[in-house]
Amino acid sequence: MIEEENGVDARLQAISAAIRVVPHFPKPGIMFNDITTLLLRPTVFKDAVEFFVDRYRDMGIAAVAGIEARGFIFGTSVALAIGAKFIPLQKPKKLPGEFLSEAYELEYGKDCLEMHVGAVQPRERVLIFDDLIATGGTLCAAMKLIEKAGGEVVEFACLIGSPKFKGRYRLNGKPVYVLVECRR
Numbered sequence: 001m002i003e004e005e006n007g008v009d010a011r012l013q014a015i016s017a018a019i020r021v022v023p024h025f026p027k028p029g030i031m032f033n034d035i036t037t038l039l040l041r042p043t044v045f046k047d048a049v050e051f052f053v054d055r056y057r058d059m060g061i062a063a064v065a066g067i068e069a070r071g072f073i074f075g076t077s078v079a080l081a082i083g084a085k086f087i088p089l090q091k092p093k094k095l096p097g098e099f100l101s102e103a104y105e106l107e108y109g110k111d112c113l114e115m116h117v118g119a120v121q122p123r124e125r126v127l128i129f130d131d132l133i134a135t136g137g138t139l140c141a142a143m144k145l146i147e148k149a150g151g152e153v154v155e156f157a158c159l160i161g162s163p164k165f166k167g168r169y170r171l172n173g174k175p176v177y178v179l180v181e182c183r184r
């Protein structure tokens with residue numbers, strides 16, 4: 001049974017409250033939403049994973065692709081629970097094998113994601129995971145990587161989203177599922 005306070009699930013309130021906001025990190029003007037404080041609270045961490053597992057367990061997801069670094073934390077937990085494989089989408093110079101790559105821009109700079117050739121099979125249904133969506137640039141780059149390999153992106157899943165991504169929203173035509181709003 002969901003315990004509600006002012007119409008909001010109490011577990012979601014606890015998840016939001018467990019995220020620390022660090023002003024001006026990593027550069028002036030950015031209100032950094034830090035999930036490491038949430039990870040120190042096992043019950044809250046477990047609740048967050050369970051929201052995603054409840055949503056994705058019966059959606060025929062073959063692979064969860066998690067974005068380095070914080071997308072690995074939730075992505076691996078959810079992949080194990082729903083019986084999907086996990087694919088790390090990594091920052092440059094980390095992958096030892098042949099890889100595909102995609103450059104993108106962030107609120108605070110530029111970066112690139114890479115994925116091993118052969119990680120995704122053609123037409124596999126893939127869920128893309130990250131801790132946070134701000135501009136959506138990182139998730140778009142991840143989607144391009146999966147599609148280059150012939151995979152089908154089913155949805156983007158994030159713990160935290162800017163208000164426009166709270167609830168159901170679409171990015172490049174694909175649904176975005178976000179648990180809690182960015183704290184500012």
Ligand SMILES: O=P(O)(O)OC[C@H]1O[C@H](OP(=O)(O)OP(=O)(O)O)[C@H](O)[C@@H]1O
Binds near residue numbers: 068071105133137138
């Ligand atoms: O929606 P966007 O504007 O693209 O921003 C979201 C991305 O920014 C953060 O990662 P960051 O690039 O700071 O990398 P890190 O995980 O290696 O710290 C966050 O974990 C997302 O991956």
Ligand SMILES: Nc1ncnc2[nH]cnc12
Binds near residue numbers: 107134
């Ligand atoms: N405000 C923010 N907090 C944490 N990660 C981010 N990535 C982009 N914007 C961010």
